[in-house]
Amino acid sequence: MLPSSLLQRLASWCPWLLRDEPKQPVKVLVTGAAGQIGYAIVAMIARGLMLGPDQPVVLHMLDLPKSTDALSGVRMELIDAALPLLRGVVATSDEAEAFRGVSFAVLIGGWPRKEGMQRKDLIANNVPIYQSQAFALQQHAAPNCKVLVVANPANTNALVLKELAPAVPAKNITCLTRLDHNRALGQISEKLGVHVGDVRNAIVWGNHSSTQFPDASHAIARTQHGEKPVRELIADEKWFKEEFVTVVQQRGEAVIKARKQSSSLSAASAACNHMRDWILGTPKGTWVSMGVCSDGSYGVPKGIFYSFPVTCEKGEWSIVQGLEVDDFARSKMELSANELDEERSMAY
The missing domain is CATH 3.40.50.720 (NAD(P)-binding Rossmann-like Domain)
Incomplete structure (x- = not known):
């Protein structure tokens, strides 16, 4: 009989091998x-x-x-x-x-x-x-x-x-706002010089447009000294409010300028990330950004599709509640919500 540790590894690497029925x-x-x-x-x-x-x-x-x-x-x-x-x-x-x-x-x-x-x-x-x-x-x-x-x-x-x-x-x-979320993680990882897999819990609030608000206020990075809030590791408020936000917001345009075509590979990868986490679940302690129908959380008007931080389990998503939102973030979030309200009126 195989040792339990080996069975656990097999279950992680090749789950189909231990399933009675495919x-x-x-x-x-x-x-x-x-x-x-x-x-x-x-x-x-x-x-x-x-x-x-x-x-x-x-x-x-x-x-x-x-x-x-x-x-x-x-x-x-x-x-x-x-x-x-x-x-x-x-x-x-x-x-x-x-x-x-x-x-x-x-x-x-x-x-x-x-x-x-x-x-x-x-x-x-x-x-x-x-x-x-x-x-x-x-x-x-x-x-x-x-x-x-x-x-x-x-x-x-x-x-x-x-x-x-x-x-x-x-x-x-x-x-899909996962592409914007991934872009935010990428910018933080490059700033810190760590692997992108060591950064989690950035947020993209709002619309998938130039009014989106990439937010690193609650992001965490794994370093050689353990996990630390990103805002402790990057003591540069101007970078968070200006360069970080602008680069993420305008990344799509930068890709078009560079390759003369819009983002394809990264968009496809983000769509896979979105569906995988939705269906298979987000890791414990980690949230991702998804555009979902607002229930009024964080003062966002009900009924519009707005990007929130969410966790997923058993094929269901839930908006992360209780996160602190400062005045700067609130103003950016409201700007995007207002744009989506305007778009709603244009659609009908």
Whole structure:
């Protein structure tokens, strides 16, 4: 008989080896799958980076009819990759077929913002897209399907989806601010000269826009002397309020300027992080940033989709309560909430 310590290691490294029955495949939808983020994320999902190394998946990929050839090419590559967890691939431009039976949906497809386009026009162009997808979600997805909206404006697209799919619980619809959260962790780790895995509990409050508020007030870093509050390790209030906030807020623009395309790999990775933590749980003592439907916590208006610090357990998220918010943070949080209230009025 194997020693208990070895069994524990096996359970950690290869959980499927100790399970009597293998997990059944689950269906995962990616919209906009022929695009750059979609192309990056489907392989990540099929490798177990989203739902775990023991969870087989059937990928459903949706894109516009004009992208049929490109989508077919993505399907070919997935098959050619011979990924053990991948049990099937559906590539389609039909929403009903794409949403049928899916337990998880990552909505990347949307109307892209073009040069000179105002935010209200972007919102107006996305409403009919999410109206159609809301219908497909209600009619065809599996019960309790969990949804992540990535397409911008992500917070308001998630709101539209919630309003137009009333049969879907609001708690099952979220939007992506994990990319901003990861960017905040990265900036802190670079400032301290530590590995990003040694930094936790940064927060991104608000909208996935230039009004977001990256907050390091409660962040903790692991050093050779143990865990310390980041504000003790970086005694530079100006950096926290100016450079740190600005760099995180404008990181997307900096990436576009550098590579002439928007963030793809990092966005796909963040979407996997978001769903993995939501489904499999956050580590004890750690929170992450997720765009969720506000319940009024921290004075944020109810009903808007706002990025909060959350913990996750057994497939459910909970907003972290009782964190101290100073006047500077409050003013930034209110600015983002006001923007989201304005976006809500534009959408309806």
